[in-house]
Amino acid sequence: MKKPITIPVKASCADDHEPGILSVEAARKHILSSLPSLHGHEKLALRSALNRVLAKDIISPLDVPGHTNSAMDGYAFIGSDLPTDEARSYRVIGSVYAGDVFNGECQPGECIRIMTGAPMPVNTDTVVMQEHTMSHGEDQIRISSEHHSGQNVRQAGEDIAAGSVVLNSGRQLIPADLGILASFGVGEVRVRRRPRVAFFSTGDELRSIGEPLNEGDVYDSNRYTLYGMLKRLDVELLDLGVIGDSEDALREAFESAAGMADIVITSGGVSVGEADYTKIVLEQLGEMNFWKIAMKPGRPLTYGTLKDARFFGLPGNPVAVMVTFYQFVLPALHYLTTGKPYAPFMLQATCDEELRKRPGRYEFLRGILSQDGHGNLNVVSTGRQGSGILTSMSRGNCFIHLDEACAGIKKGDTVRVQPFDTLI
Numbered sequence: 001m002k003k004p005i006t007i008p009v010k011a012s013c014a015d016d017h018e019p020g021i022l023s024v025e026a027a028r029k030h031i032l033s034s035l036p037s038l039h040g041h042e043k044l045a046l047r048s049a050l051n052r053v054l055a056k057d058i059i060s061p062l063d064v065p066g067h068t069n070s071a072m073d074g075y076a077f078i079g080s081d082l083p084t085d086e087a088r089s090y091r092v093i094g095s096v097y098a099g100d101v102f103n104g105e106c107q108p109g110e111c112i113r114i115m116t117g118a119p120m121p122v123n124t125d126t127v128v129m130q131e132h133t134m135s136h137g138e139d140q141i142r143i144s145s146e147h148h149s150g151q152n153v154r155q156a157g158e159d160i161a162a163g164s165v166v167l168n169s170g171r172q173l174i175p176a177d178l179g180i181l182a183s184f185g186v187g188e189v190r191v192r193r194r195p196r197v198a199f200f201s202t203g204d205e206l207r208s209i210g211e212p213l214n215e216g217d218v219y220d221s222n223r224y225t226l227y228g229m230l231k232r233l234d235v236e237l238l239d240l241g242v243i244g245d246s247e248d249a250l251r252e253a254f255e256s257a258a259g260m261a262d263i264v265i266t267s268g269g270v271s272v273g274e275a276d277y278t279k280i281v282l283e284q285l286g287e288m289n290f291w292k293i294a295m296k297p298g299r300p301l302t303y304g305t306l307k308d309a310r311f312f313g314l315p316g317n318p319v320a321v322m323v324t325f326y327q328f329v330l331p332a333l334h335y336l337t338t339g340k341p342y343a344p345f346m347l348q349a350t351c352d353e354e355l356r357k358r359p360g361r362y363e364f365l366r367g368i369l370s371q372d373g374h375g376n377l378n379v380v381s382t383g384r385q386g387s388g389i390l391t392s393m394s395r396g397n398c399f400i401h402l403d404e405a406c407a408g409i410k411k412g413d414t415v416r417v418q419p420f421d422t423l424i
Contacts, residue, residue, distance in 0.1 A: 040193035063157030079149025268316035297387035366396035
């Protein structure tokens with residue numbers, strides 16, 4: 001009797017455990033620790049600096065507000081002269097508007113009509129809003145005893161003091177920052193150089209939009225997904241198109257990309273197929289640090305160096321492209337752009353369904369996060385979680401994080417979620 005033939009089984013993406021491959025956290029730490037500092041800066045007009053990263057601290061040259069002023073339309077008083085036990089009448093001796101200065105001094109028993117933003121007249125330190133006053137004869141008003149000294153007044157420099165650091169180097173400018181800079185007359189700012197990112201897809205089966213599909217062909221969707229994710233970031237984009245399954249073509253593309261970019265990203269060609277040349281060429285031209293991570297989806301992620309550039313070889317499946325980009329490439333670009341570690345924004349939510357999982361690897365499920373009428377956060381999966389189901393990223397609004405130790409989630413359990421809206 002013949003012995004049955006045994007076919008050796010190698011480790012694959014179907015395994016929950018595989019010795020010797022990196023965890024998600026270890027891979028992320030390795031990437032961040034290997035990134036170089038990004039040098040260079042440029043000076044931009046204020047309106048062009050939105051979303052750019054400051055190259056140096058911004059020190060305020062003056063107080064904001066520049067003078068003590070009224071926070072309300074009303075009447076300016078001497079705080080120590082306010083009524084303490086019953087209503088009292090005061091004589092209105094004039095008025096002052098924003099941009100004007102009142103020439104004169106307020107004395108006890110007097111007040112001055114004042115508008116929002118107007119400088120406080122000499123001797124005054126308190127404003128009673130007009131809705132809390134009552135006319136009382138010609139040029140007189142009456143107020144109650146419920147007011148206190150210093151109310152409704154904005155002090156000079158209470159927002160920004162002259163000489164203080166108002167915005168720190170490494171900050172990505174938001175609309176409010178532009179307003180702050182404009183408030184003390186800054187018209188130009190020095191910002192950090194943006195990282196240059198070259199990206200392309202690999203595969204003979206890929207066709208560009210507008211080309212006819214032959215049997216076995218597919219349209220190149222990954223490059224458009226990558227473009228969309230990169231476009232939302234503060235980077236310079238270099239789209240190198242589609243490279244066929246040729247070792248020579250891939251080598252030429254790598255050499256070209258490494259000469260012009262800080263980060264090189266490919267999708268496809270990083271698994272164990274006979275036409276997957278990425279690892280071969282990378283080891284010829286640079287260095288491969290690792291190419292597998294204990295995660296799902298996205299196990300075959302390659303990371304290494306190409307001359308002075310850093311290389312990310314993302315998987316070919318469309319969901320795996322997005323998961324690995326957001327979990328590894330985005331933190332790297334954030335560090336290059338700002339010089340600061342990336343801290344993902346995470347929430348706790350109640351899972352409204354059972355989620356099956358075995359321990360051993362980190363899983364990123366696509367979920368739909370919602371808020372009930374009591375303000376509680378709830379989440380469900382988008383359904384089928386295959387790495388080729390790109391609609392799960394379109395329908396979903398968050399990642400459900402299930403770490404290596406997780407052995408499944410019961411309905412009602414609390415899970416960690418990462419909203420898509422924070423992935424910028």
